Amino acid sequence: MSTLETKELEFARQVRRALDENTASIAPATVDRLAAARRAALARKKPEAVSAPVFVPSFAGMPAGMPQTELPQRRRSPLRRFALAWPLIALVVSLVGIAYWEDQQRTAELADIDAAMLSDDLPLNAYLDHGFNAYLSRAH
Secondary structure, three states, X not given: XXXXXXXXXXXXXXXXXXXXXXXXXXXXXXXHHHHHHHHHHHHHOOOOOOOOOOOOOOOOOOOOOOOOOOOOOOOOOHHHHHHHXXXXXXXXXXXXXXXXXXXXXXXXXXXXHHHHHHOOOOXXXXXXXXXXXXXXXXXX
């Protein structure tokens, strides 16, 4: 919510609070006149035109007067079918390529970690010792 909307809401609350506090001090005759004026205004109010959108199914390329049961039979050429399907094919190929690349990156990272562990001076059992892991976390 923006600052302007927040200020507007706060102003509306203050106006409502002030009106609520001062309604008790209005004279009964004034309240009656206000009620009569409200009723007169509502009686003069024009009814709002109700409009609802109407959705009529139509088919692209069909003449306006043709009944929907007599759809024209058109065959698509194989080239046109490929033109419609190539974006989907490109998406699938790119997703497979991204998955393959991420798998290669993960394999390379694991190989680097394995090489670092195997070339280290520490025995492999040191990495399994929980006390050694605590020592490493405090040392760094």
